[in-house]
Amino acid sequence: MGYRIAGVVLFAICSVLIGEMNYSSRLPQVRLSQGKEGFEKYCRKCHSLEAGESGFGPTLHRIASVASTRRSGQSAVDYLWESVVDPAAFKATEGIMPVGLASEIGREKLFQIISYLMSIEGNRDYASLGGGASKWQPVASEAKREVEWSLVRLNRGKELFYGKGKCAECHILNPVNSADYLLAPSLSGVGVNDEAYLRESLNCPSCYLSRGYRFGKAMIEDELVSGRLIEREDGLVLINRKDSGFLVTKISKEDDIEWSETKTSLMPAYADGAFSGEEMDDLILFLRSLR
Numbered sequence: 355m356g357y358r359i360a361g362v363v364l365f366a367i368c369s370v371l372i373g374e375m376n377y378s379s380r381l382p383q384v385r386l387s388q389g390k391e392g393f394e395k396y397c398r399k400c401h402s403l404e405a406g407e408s409g410f411g412p413t414l415h416r417i418a419s420v421a422s423t424r425r426s427g428q429s430a431v432d433y434l435w436e437s438v439v440d441p442a443a444f445k446a447t448e449g450i451m452p453v454g455l456a457s458e459i460g461r462e463k464l465f466q467i468i469s470y471l472m473s474i475e476g477n478r479d480y481a482s483l484g485g486g487a488s489k490w491q492p493v494a495s496e497a498k499r500e501v502e503w504s505l506v507r508l509n510r511g512k513e514l515f516y517g518k519g520k521c522a523e524c525h526i527l528n529p530v531n532s533a534d535y536l537l538a539p540s541l542s543g544v545g546v547n548d549e550a551y552l553r554e555s556l557n558c559p560s561c562y563l564s565r566g567y568r569f570g571k572a573m574i575e576d577e578l579v580s581g582r583l584i585e586r587e588d589g590l591v592l593i594n595r596k597d598s599g600f601l602v603t604k605i606s607k608e609d610d611i612e613w614s615e616t617k618t619s620l621m622p623a624y625a626d627g628a629f630s631g632e633e634m635d636d637l638i639l640f641l642r643s644l645r
Contacts, residue, residue, distance in 0.1 A: 389470025418475040511640025539564045545645040557625035572613035
């Protein structure tokens with residue numbers, strides 16, 4: 355009997371250590387590895403887990419502690435659920451949280467993501483997390499415009515991406531880390547964002563700059579040079595388009611050249627009639643297919 359009890363205790367301890375615990379048959383099993391994968395897929399493009407870093411949305415550094423202080427009388431778990439399910443209810447910072455993202459993620463995946471965020475600081479109150487999960491069910495049409503997902507329209511959007519819009523000259527669609535001299539972020543997985551966010555990004559690209567993409571300008575021999583800004587130990591680099599390639603300007607610290615950072619994206623704004631209304635809809639449809 356003593357060996358059996360010891361075995362049960364050891365199994366329970368191991369379950370906690372590896373981040374998988376089935377605390378109730380009525381609730382999902384916690385799998386922190388799946389929660390981390392979900393965070394990387396759906397959240398990392400806008401949110402950082404590091405202190406002081408932010409993208410389109412605020413940093414989630416120590417969010418298990420911070421979330422409990424955001425709204426009076428609301429627990430950290432309830433706040434995190436509400437932030438994804440009903441992002442308009444409260445905004446910690448300015449920005450666009452995709453409406454309908456919770457339905458896109460799904461109930462169980464969202465449960466795993468929030469479990470992962472809460473566990474980073476050692477919080478393993480999974481029962482309270484399950485309570486939030488059991489009360490909410492995703493709504494497929496939540497805050498989304500009905501769209502005809504036809505191959506004809508998708509192909510038109512794809513043609514605009516590679517042709518008239520010239521999007522592929524700066525953006526890639528592969529899920530790889532951006533190279534030092536890449537001008538714009540990868541659009542792999544951009545389809546998890548809602549239509550309003552994608553439309554705003556096309557119409558006003560300078561409104562929300564991607565994390566990790568800074569822009570600057572410098573006066574070199576009476577000529578204004580601008581581009582994506584990358585600082586290095588020995589100076590900085592400005593990258594911009596030139597014909598079918600890139601113009602890379604390297605500035606050494608020893609050059610004694612004045613430069614400044616700007617908040618203006620190099621991406622052109624498509625709000626000025628570059629596309630017809632139907633073309634814009636088709637391009638957004640193609641972008642939403644990238645998941």
